[in-house]
Amino acid sequence: MIAQIIPLVRLPRKFAHFDYLIAEGITLSVGDVVNIQFKHCETLGVVRGISKSTEQSKLSKVDRIAFKQLLTADDILRLEKIAGQIVQSPSSIFLATLNGIEQKMQQTTLVAGTQLGKIDAQTAGTIKLALQTLAKHDLCFETSLEGAIATVYSLCSRKNQQILILVPRERDAEIFSSYIPNQHAVLHGKTKQSQRRWILENWQSGKLQILIGTRQASLLPASNIGTIIIYDPDCPDHANSMRNPRFDARASSELLAKQHDAHRLFLGPLSRVEELGVNKIKSTIPPCQLVDLGNQMERTNSLLISDLLQKAIKEALQNKKSVLLSYNAKGVAKRLQCKACGHIPLCGTCGAQPHVRSGDLVCPVCKTEMWIPQICPACSKKTLGMKGIGNKKLATDLQKMFPQAHIGIIDKEHRYSSNASIILVTEFYFQSSYKPFPIDRFGLIAEICIDKSLGTDYLSSMTTAQRLYRILHMASVHKAKVIVQTWVPEIIKPMLDAEKFLKSESELRKAYQLPPFTDQFEIKEKADENIKVITCKHKDRDQLLKKLTSLPNTTTIKPTLSSYETQSSDNSE
Numbered sequence: 143m144i145a146q147i148i149p150l151v152r153l154p155r156k157f158a159h160f161d162y163l164i165a166e167g168i169t170l171s172v173g174d175v176v177n178i179q180f181k182h183c184e185t186l187g188v189v190r191g192i193s194k195s196t197e198q199s200k201l202s203k204v205d206r207i208a209f210k211q212l213l214t215a216d217d218i219l220r221l222e223k224i225a226g227q228i229v230q231s232p233s234s235i236f237l238a239t240l241n242g243i244e245q246k247m248q249q250t251t252l253v254a255g256t257q258l259g260k261i262d263a264q265t266a267g268t269i270k271l272a273l274q275t276l277a278k279h280d281l282c283f284e285t286s287l288e289g290a291i292a293t294v295y296s297l298c299s300r301k302n303q304q305i306l307i308l309v310p311r312e313r314d315a316e317i318f319s320s321y322i323p324n325q326h327a328v329l330h331g332k333t334k335q336s337q338r339r340w341i342l343e344n345w346q347s348g349k350l351q352i353l354i355g356t357r358q359a360s361l362l363p364a365s366n367i368g369t370i371i372i373y374d375p376d377c378p379d380h381a382n383s384m385r386n387p388r389f390d391a392r393a394s395s396e397l398l399a400k401q402h403d404a405h406r407l408f409l410g411p412l413s414r415v416e417e418l419g420v421n422k423i424k425s426t427i428p429p430c431q432l433v434d435l436g437n438q439m440e441r442t443n444s445l446l447i448s449d450l451l452q453k454a455i456k457e458a459l460q461n462k463k464s465v466l467l468s469y470n471a472k473g474v475a476k477r478l479q480c481k482a483c484g485h486i487p488l489c490g491t492c493g494a495q496p497h498v499r500s501g502d503l504v505c506p507v508c509k510t511e512m513w514i515p516q517i518c519p520a521c522s523k524k525t526l527g528m529k530g531i532g533n534k535k536l537a538t539d540l541q542k543m544f545p546q547a548h549i550g551i552i553d554k555e556h557r558y559s560s561n562a563s564i565i566l567v568t569e570f571y572f573q574s575s576y577k578p579f580p581i582d583r584f585g586l587i588a589e590i591c592i593d594k595s596l597g598t599d600y601l602s603s604m605t606t607a608q609r610l611y612r613i614l615h616m617a618s619v620h621k622a623k624v625i626v627q628t629w630v631p632e633i634i635k636p637m638l639d640a641e642k643f644l645k646s647e648s649e650l651r652k653a654y655q656l657p658p659f660t661d662q663f664e665i666k667e668k669a670d671e672n673i674k675v676i677t678c679k680h681k682d683r684d685q686l687l688k689k690l691t692s693l694p695n696t697t698t699i700k701p702t703l704s705s706y707e708t709q710s711s712d713n714s715e
């Protein structure tokens with residue numbers, strides 16, 4: 143008999159599996175991991191099928207089983223499907239899945255969290271409702287980090303099936319881990335190889351019941367998953383865009399959920415377009431005061447601190463409350479803005495904020511190209527230019543306004559701000575520094591310029607809306623006032639109605655044939671600087687994949703697929 147084997151080595155995309163002759167006296171099953179000789183090296187391989195005949199002329203023998211049925215036939219189908227969709231050899235996905243299996247066994251890697259957090263009765267009630275819904279359907283629960291932790295906590299305390307918690311970053315995994323008192327394991331980039339093997343075997347056998355992990359955790363064979371939680375579903379770190387295999391844990395979790403008949407729970411500040419049809423429950427959020435920075439009535443001595451914000455800061459400080467000001471001055475797109483009136487020219491076709499290129503503008507949504515205007519369309523002055531105020535300048539302005547206040551900056555370079563009554567933070571704070579269930583609550587949370595994250599690509603408006611809702615949910619936890627400032631209220635204001643925004647965002651993407659209504663593949667030749675983007679309809683994906691598979695391995699293919707299901711209905715028609 144012949145065994146079809148996927149070697150656990152990195153192979154070019156055109157290779158699938160290899161045939162081996164099964165030695166006399168041993169019985170192999172699909173899903174066994176075996177010791178094989180591959181290209182004169184000893185390695186491991188996964189038996190993906192058994193057949194009677196082969197077209198290969200020279201056959202090596204397989205005579206040793208390393209692990210009996212580590213994978214089921216369904217696991218193999220699932221992993222092969224992912225490999226096919228991201229145009230990689232199955233070997234690369236199987237290698238990523240079984241990473242650590244060749245290591246010596248370690249005793250246990252179980253941990254249990256010891257941190258305690260408190261939520262209010264209203265949030266507790268919403269969580270209860272969310273878990274009832276989740277028992278029957280997939281669910282998007284729009285909530286704060288604290289709400290997410292409390293939901294996972296409640297779910298873990300009443301589990302009777304395996305629970306998988308997928309998080310975008312290592313730090314998120316550690317935070318969730320520290321609040322879950324039930325025994326669980328954590329799997330991320332810094333997990334030791336020997337621990338990976340323990341997790342792999344015990345998750346597969348069902349001895350491990352709760353697993354918190356980053357991307358790789360979405361691939362592992364499991365015993366019986368009841369719920370898959372996807373935390374911060376809009377975070378791009380759920381997908382591996384840097385190196386192969388470039389899979390997206392959100393899409394692979396869909397296949398895993400189907401295989402186990404499990405429900406998925408999306409926990410984040412705002413639902414995505416991808417989950418438009420999924421049931422939704424929201425935590426309550428405080429009202430948001432939106433300030434138009436272009437409004438002359440709001441002018442103060444500082445361009446970025448409106449009269450309303452200045453008064454609110456003063457009030458908070460008088461009440462002995464600290465103030466959180468979010469201002470993302472780093473890593474944001476260049477933008478064209480009038481130095482005199484603050485006007486930002488928008489795309490005349492679809493209304494999005496254009497992306498600034500070297501000599502012109504291009505709309506990231508509808509692809510309209512625009513000249514850079516000579517004069518400001520709003521005030522007719524010749525003052526249109528690239529604009530940027532750093533957070534140090536902003537801190538100086540604030541200090542002048544509030545001479546008594548201690549102003550602290552938290553960003554990649556400045557992490558410490560004890561005693562500061564006004565804390566000026568960048569995106570870094572939310573991703574790497576914020577501690578949930580705060581003891582010292584903020585009295586005021588403000589976004590200095592929410593539109594900073596616009597103008598990068600078609601995802602910019604969703605990214606901006608996610609950030610907007612993140613501070614709204616955070617303000618709810620802190621019982622703080624919220625002020626959001628913007629130069630483009632015409633773009634930001636509609637975001638405050640979450641359902642409407644999601645619907646219009648979805649219509650816009652459909653109209654301009656953007657994901658998730660189409661599939662995109664970024665293609666980059668090794669020697670070439672340029673990236674070519676191929677867009678195709680869902681129904682044409684299979685055909686395109688066939689063509690892409692024949693591309694040489696030196697060509698990088700970066701897929702944007704919201705689902706790995708091949709026969710998905712084509713919504714763009």
Ligand SMILES: [Zn+2]
Nearest residue numbers: 489492505508
């Ligand atoms: Zn446009």
Ligand SMILES: [Zn+2]
Nearest residue numbers: 480483518521
């Ligand atoms: Zn102007």
